[in-house]
Amino acid sequence: MPVTFLQQSLLWGLLAVSIPIIIHLLNRRRFRTVQWAAMDFLLKATRESRGKKKLKYIIILTLRALAIAALIFAIARPLVGGFLGWGGSQVDTVILVLDRSPSMEQLTNDGDTSKRLAAIKSVQQSLERLNNPKLVLIDSASASAQAIPSPDALTELSATSATDTKALIPALVSTAIDYISDNSTGRTEIWLASDLQKSDWSPDDGRWDAVRAGLIDSPQQATLRIISMASTATDNVAVRVVSATRANNELSLEIEIITSDPNRTSAVPLTYSLNGSRSSESVSFEGQRYKYRKNLPLGDKQGEGYGFVAIPTDSNPRDNVSFFAYGEHTAATTYLISEGGEPSRWLKLACAPPGLNNDRCKSLSMDQADQIDWINATLIIWQAPLPSDKTANKLNEYLENGGAALFLPPRGESDTSFLGVEWQNLETSAQGQYFIIEDWNQSDGPLRDGDDGISIPASKLKAIKRRNINGDYTTLASWSDQQPFLIRQVVGDGTAIFATSLPDYMWSNLADADVLLPVVQRMIRLGDLRFSSVFSAVAGGFETQLADGEIRSRIDEYSDSKSSNAAYEAGVWKFGERLLATNRPASEDEWLTLETDNMKALLNGTQYSLFEDAGKTDSLVKEIWKALLIAMLVFLITEALLCLQPRKSKIKVRT
Amino acid sequence: MKYDFLDSEALARLGAMPLEARQAMTGNVAGRHRSPHRGSSVEFAEYRKYVQGDDTRRLDWKAYARSDRYYIKEFEADTNLRAYFVLDASASMGFSADDDSRIQFARKLAATLSYLIIDQGDAAGLSICQEKIHLEIPPTRKPAQLNNIFDVLAKTEPSGETGLIEALHTIAEKTNQRALIIIMSDLFCDTKDLADALQHLRYRKHDIAIFHMLDQQELKFDFERPHRFIDMEDQTSLVAEPILIAEDYRKAMQDFLSGVKSACHDVHADYHLITTDQDYEKIIHDFLSTRLPKKGRK
Numbered sequence: 019m020p021v022t023f024l025q026q027s028l029l030w031g032l033l034a035v036s037i038p039i040i041i042h043l044l045n046r047r048r049f050r051t052v053q054w055a056a057m058d059f060l061l062k063a064t065r066e067s068r069g070k071k072k073l074k075y076i077i078i079l080t081l082r083a084l085a086i087a088a089l090i091f092a093i094a095r096p097l098v099g100g101f102l103g104w105g106g107s108q109v110d111t112v113i114l115v116l117d118r119s120p121s122m123e124q125l126t127n128d129g130d131t132s133k134r135l136a137a138i139k140s141v142q143q144s145l146e147r148l149n150n151p152k153l154v155l156i157d158s159a160s161a162s163a164q165a166i167p168s169p170d171a172l173t174e175l176s177a178t179s180a181t182d183t184k185a186l187i188p189a190l191v192s193t194a195i196d197y198i199s200d201n202s203t204g205r206t207e208i209w210l211a212s213d214l215q216k217s218d219w220s221p222d223d224g225r226w227d228a229v230r231a232g233l234i235d236s237p238q239q240a241t242l243r244i245i246s247m248a249s250t251a252t253d254n255v256a257v258r259v260v261s262a263t264r265a266n267n268e269l270s271l272e273i274e275i276i277t278s279d280p281n282r283t284s285a286v287p288l289t290y291s292l293n294g295s296r297s298s299e300s301v302s303f304e305g306q307r308y309k310y311r312k313n314l315p316l317g318d319k320q321g322e323g324y325g326f327v328a329i330p331t332d333s334n335p336r337d338n339v340s341f342f343a344y345g346e347h348t349a350a351t352t353y354l355i356s357e358g359g360e361p362s363r364w365l366k367l368a369c370a371p372p373g374l375n376n377d378r379c380k381s382l383s384m385d386q387a388d389q390i391d392w393i394n395a396t397l398i399i400w401q402a403p404l405p406s407d408k409t410a411n412k413l414n415e416y417l418e419n420g421g422a423a424l425f426l427p428p429r430g431e432s433d434t435s436f437l438g439v440e441w442q443n444l445e446t447s448a449q450g451q452y453f454i455i456e457d458w459n460q461s462d463g464p465l466r467d468g469d470d471g472i473s474i475p476a477s478k479l480k481a482i483k484r485r486n487i488n489g490d491y492t493t494l495a496s497w498s499d500q501q502p503f504l505i506r507q508v509v510g511d512g513t514a515i516f517a518t519s520l521p522d523y524m525w526s527n528l529a530d531a532d533v534l535l536p537v538v539q540r541m542i543r544l545g546d547l548r549f550s551s552v553f554s555a556v557a558g559g560f561e562t563q564l565a566d567g568e569i570r571s572r573i574d575e576y577s578d579s580k581s582s583n584a585a586y587e588a589g590v591w592k593f594g595e596r597l598l599a600t601n602r603p604a605s606e607d608e609w610l611t612l613e614t615d616n617m618k619a620l621l622n623g624t625q626y627s628l629f630e631d632a633g634k635t636d637s638l639v640k641e642i643w644k645a646l647l648i649a650m651l652v653f654l655i656t657e658a659l660l661c662l663q664p665r666k667s668k669i670k671v672r673t
Numbered sequence: 674m675k676y677d678f679l680d681s682e683a684l685a686r687l688g689a690m691p692l693e694a695r696q697a698m699t700g701n702v703a704g705r706h707r708s709p710h711r712g713s714s715v716e717f718a719e720y721r722k723y724v725q726g727d728d729t730r731r732l733d734w735k736a737y738a739r740s741d742r743y744y745i746k747e748f749e750a751d752t753n754l755r756a757y758f759v760l761d762a763s764a765s766m767g768f769s770a771d772d773d774s775r776i777q778f779a780r781k782l783a784a785t786l787s788y789l790i791i792d793q794g795d796a797a798g799l800s801i802c803q804e805k806i807h808l809e810i811p812p813t814r815k816p817a818q819l820n821n822i823f824d825v826l827a828k829t830e831p832s833g834e835t836g837l838i839e840a841l842h843t844i845a846e847k848t849n850q851r852a853l854i855i856i857m858s859d860l861f862c863d864t865k866d867l868a869d870a871l872q873h874l875r876y877r878k879h880d881i882a883i884f885h886m887l888d889q890q891e892l893k894f895d896f897e898r899p900h901r902f903i904d905m906e907d908q909t910s911l912v913a914e915p916i917l918i919a920e921d922y923r924k925a926m927q928d929f930l931s932g933v934k935s936a937c938h939d940v941h942a943d944y945h946l947i948t949t950d951q952d953y954e955k956i957i958h959d960f961l962s963t964r965l966p967k968k969g970r971k
Contacts, residue, residue, distance in 0.1 A: 046899055049912055054902040055765035055775075055861060056891045059912070059929065063921035064913055071917040 023094040027584070038082035074660060081657040088650035092643040097147060110204025111152040113194045114141055114166075116178055117212040117247075118158045118586070119185040120602040121609070123336035124213065124251050133247035134180060137211035138172050147641055150203055152203070156193050158185030158218075159558055159586040163197045180336060181586035182602040183558030184511075185218040190226040190290035191242070195232035198240050199480070201368040206240045214248040214612040219603030221612065222490070222508075224438060226620050232323055233624035242626040248611050254278040255286055256607045258331050260309065261547060262344045262599075267316050267345055274309045275301060276607045278327040290314060292325040294575065319519065321345065322553070322597045324590040326576050337563040337607060339576055341590050343553035343599035349376040350396035350542050355384055357402050357429055364521035365426075368538035377542065392416045396545040398423040399538070401520065403432035403441075410436055418510030419559050422545030424538065425516045427485035436629055437507050437514055438490030452480035453519070453526075454505055455533075458495030462513060463506060464537040464544075467494050479503075479533050481519040481526030491516070504537070511556060513544060536551065557600040558586045568594035676823050678780035683954045684788055691959040692786070694754050694853055696880050716962060720744045754795035754853055755812045757844060758783045758822075761858030762801050763835035764905040768859070770890035772950045773823055779857040781824045781953045782884060786855065787822050789961075791815075793849055799825055802840030803833045812852070834906045835862055841870035845877045853880045860885050868936035875940040882960070884942040889948050894922045 023029060031415075054060060071205065122134040131139070144429035145153060146169060153166040159181040185622050187210070194208045212218065233242055260272040270566050275286055276569055285300035292314045301310070316323065324343040331338055352369040356362040362381060369379035377396075382389055384402040387409045400423060414437070417423060432441045455476045458465045465474045476495060486501050494515070507514045517537070521529035528534050555561035564570055564587055572579050574590035584591075592598045615630065684885035693860075703734060723732060733746040760783055766775040787797040798812030799822050808829075810821050837858050844854060854874055860883075864907060874881050896915035903910045915922075930946065937944035943964065945955050 024839065046912070049901045051901040051903060051910075053695060053768065053905050055888075055901065055905050056926065057904040057906075057909070058861065059919070059925040060902055060911060060913065060921050062925045063918040066921045066925075069872035071921075075914070075917060259734040 020125060023091075023096050025094045026033045028090065028094040031093065032087060034088050034090065037081045037086065038079055044080055048224060061172055071406040077563045077656050078660050081653045082661070085650045085653035085657065088646045092646035093648065096642050096646065102667035104509035109148055109151045109207050111154060111206040112141075112145060112148075113154045113156060113163070113192055113197060113203075113206060113208045114172075115156045115187075115190045115208060115210040115212075116158060117185040117187070117210075117215075118178070118181045118183065119213075119215065119217050119218055120180070120182050120336035120606045121213050121218075121334070122185075122247065123180050123253065124247075124249075124334040124598045126247075127249070129333075132180070133213055133249075134178070134211075137245050138178055139245055141209060141211065142169040142172055156190055156197070156205075157439055158187075158190055159183045159583075161186070161190055161193055163193060176509055176580055179580065179583050181557065181583065182336065182588035182600065182606075183586045184556065184603040184605065185212065185215075186223070186510075187212060187219045188223045188229055191229045192225055192232065195229065195236060195240070198236055199232075206236075208240055209245060210242060211247065214244075214246055214617075215574035215606070216612045216616075217603075219571045219612045219617050221620060223242075228590070230621065231488045233621070233626070234320075239625065242621065242624060244617075244626060244628045246628055246630045247482040248630065250609060250611065250667060251278050254333045254337070254609075255282075255329055256334070257286075257327055257340050257600075258601070258604065258607060259287065259327055259340040259342045259554075262346050264316070267318075269316055269323070271312045271314065271327065271342065272309065273312055273340075274307060274607075275303065275329075276307050276609075278306070278609060280306050286329055289328045289597060290325065291328070291575070293314075293319065293323045306442050308642060324553075324574060324597060324599055326574055326590070326599075328576065337602065339588070340601050341554075341574060341576070341588055341599040343597045345553055345597065349378055350546050351391070351394055352377070352379045352397040352399060352538075352542060352545075352556075353390045353395050354379055354381045354399045355390075355402050358382060358383070359429075360522045361401050361426065361520045361525075364534060365401065365538065366530065368535045369397070369399065369542065371535075378489070387412075392421075395421065397421075397538075397542045399426070399541075400424070401426040401428070403428045403430070404434040404436040404439075406436070407435045408436070414509065415560070417512030417514055419561075420547070420556065422541050423514045424541050425514060426520055427518060429520070435489070437489070437509060438508065439487050439491060439505075439516065442488055445484050447482045452482060453484055453497045453499070453501075453503075454481075455479045455495055456498040460503065463494035463504065464540040465504060465533070466540075474536050475532045478530070479519075479526060479528060481528070483520070483525040484518045486518060487516055495585060497634040511605070553597055554601065556603045559600075561598060562591070562593075562600055564593060568596070675762050676784065676827055677782050678777065679788070679823070679824065680781075680785075684785060687785065687954065687961070688792065689955055690756070690789075690958065691965075692795070692853075692961055693757070693964045693966055694880055696851070696878070719747050721747060730889045753814065754790070755848075755850060755856060756787070756790050756795060756797045756853040757812060757848065758797065758799045758839070759786060759840060759844060759854060759856045759858075760799065760801050760826075760835045761835055761856075761860075762814055762829050762831050763837070763861075764831050764833055765859050765861050766886075767831035767951070768888055768891070768905060770888050772888070774831075775859055775949060776829070776831045778886060778947075778949045778953060779884070782827075782857060782957065783855075784823055785953070785957055786960075788819060789957075791819055797822065800840055800844060801825060801829050802836045802902075803831075804836040826963065831905075838862055838866045838870045842873055845870070845873040845879065848877065848879065848898060851878050851880070853882060856881070856883045857886060859887060863913055863955070864882070864932035864936060867933065868939065869964065871936055871940040871942060875942075879944075881937075881940055883937055883945065884956075884960075885944065885946045887946065887948055889950050892926060892948065894919050894926070930942065 033323065082200045085179065118134060123132045125131065126133055126136045145151065150169060153169055154163050155166050155177060156163045157177045160177060164177065166172060191208065191210065198206050233240055256276045258274045260274050263270045269292065285302040287298060287300045289296055289298045290312065322343065322345040326339050327342045328339040354362065354365055354369060356365065366379045366381055370377045387405065390398065392412055395416065398421065413423065427441050431443065434440065460467045461475055465476050467473050487505060491505040491507050493502045493505050496502050503518050505516045519526040519528055521534050570584055571592045572584065572589045573592050576589065579587045579589060588601045683832060720736065721744065723745050727745050731745050733744045736744045760779055762776065766779065768775055779823065783799065790797040794811035794814060796814045797818060799810040801808040808825055810825060894915065899912060899914050901910050901912045935945060945956065945960060
């Protein structure tokens, strides 16, 4: 276990360990000479004493040296705990990056304290032992840095309280690095308190490269210390309303129950609240995830409504409720950015088939991309050179917040990249031959089998032209030569799908609708989930930002909320006239933990340390000077006992 | 007085006490000690039948009158005592912590005892043994013998290794007549060899008295600081922490003393373990007292 010292300079005193040895050597040189007659007995005694007595004397000397060493160590105020490691005591500034995501509300082993509070308490005690260096807090909800006057204030601040927002760790660490660059922080350490939830850490996030570079190049040699709260619960149950759809006089809720115990057999009691009326039932299921549909009667109530689905409090109270709101069905709006021509016509038709849900498709050229209503867009179809600059940022933000986008290749060459991928040169099949879909994912993605088990006839697709893709992605369907036809990139809460051919008779028969229609419609449904019309949002998302003149007020009766923290809490809210149910991100219910190898890869080359005992101990570091003083006493007492002369009566020469 | 190891007052005090032999002696003149032979003392010994050639003057006519048989009446013979002082003069006898050295103490004992012996008409001799017998004064009864003994004692200085064992064997061989062998030594030699030498003396029917002379410091071994111990006999040295080895040293010393006592007990030697801080007059007094015959005997 690494040890560090608050007074490292006093460790020079360890040289004093040699004092007993020096005294011993000097004493040996200061002997008195005597003439002796009974030499034979002396020689015999020396021979017999050589082994055990010499050992005893060595032990005595060692004990004396150890006693001095223990005293010096005690004076140097040692701290133990894997957290600091060697030399970690001289810290001018500590930047605390606090994960406030719902998964951090999991109770620790004591059953009374959440991981978040346990981490805060550990940090408080550790800072106190480090003589209270300057403290800067970057919380996962606001992602902004603020100086904290005293560690004691950490538990009182709204900026450290529980939220239902996502924690995007790479972004938070980047903020910390930026803070170090912009401020004179001296020797700085970044303390990252997190439960290592994989979705929060986003190992695929492109910002990790910048984080690595920032940590390595930091002029202050910033050290990243990770306070891991990664213990997994065995009895946690979470509930989520996936969608709330009004159909005639009923509200159809798609509900998902997730349990951490794969062998759970007992039923989960659920409470449904709809416009203040409550009902309950118990749901039994097998496995760790169970999705079902629940229809609640609306009666004659018209217009908007809201409610929640809740389960009893368990080891993580933050994932025991999911809110929903609904209103009149709003038609989906798809924005088609295209180069025009035949693909544009077919795509527009696939987006808004006549007579289906009154869905709309707005066709724009690439120059008109700034006309996209990012908030209300259900799906973005991008059949043009990949976006760059401002448009790319907007599109990225849209995807991060749960949007859906379908990318199709441009006719001409394109040298821009987006989300780390770029179109390759046009490829044409050999004369008289086609590119044929041979393998596609039938359980996931837009080409998955239907609920009735019928497969999408993707094998009918034939192409003579295509553009392959460079970059990292997940392949959902591939041509017979293993080149991708359909790929997916998950960006935050959103999804981007890339198809490598066009619905153009010069390219392929994609326009035959066997493939194009289900892909586009499923993408619309995917994009629609972002809203569950316009009534749901992720807590802390851009939908929850107040527009001019709006006032936020919570209207559900599940619980109260702190006004200072309201922007980051789940609930049903009124934003002026807007009704919005906010919930924790779906990724928070994926209890996958970042693996150590993943972390090593992410932070390769940086100075980082992982403290995995957090939550089990009160402090990340402990002072052990008392233990050392006790050890010194033990050493001295043992030494004294060993030095005691044997009783003279024991062996006395009888005359 | 000429010799500093003689104390006239102590001699006067001790003069009243005789030195008795514990067994019959074979002297060459009449004396105060029992002889294994029949003689003309007043002490009746036994009757025996008359055999031809016996002096008729020794016939017991009263017994003849009673029994009508010829009996010769025999009496004990009294003779003088021959005492040999065997003084170990090896270098180790020069050891002294605070009091007299062993050799000084031995001089006092030997000088006083030889004075008492010659004063009571017995013969005294002296053997000084170092690596081999260095000097030997045969026992005589003459008063002038005292001067010889005192001179040798005064001149004797401890040196070299001990030759006690060889000296005892030599004395056992050379001394034909029974004698009192008084050994004064630290007995720092092999215990088994010592036992053999004593057995040799005993075999030659000598009465053995041993003054085993040690120093209190040799017994207690209570040094505190590290010491360099230099062997007085061969000058080899040893640096030791007395604290560490004291226990084993005392145990070795105890074993040595037990071995010596056992060897002395086997030959019925008159063993006296003495330390140089004791009063030599008391030691001699005790020595003489313990040798006095038991009540009922002369």
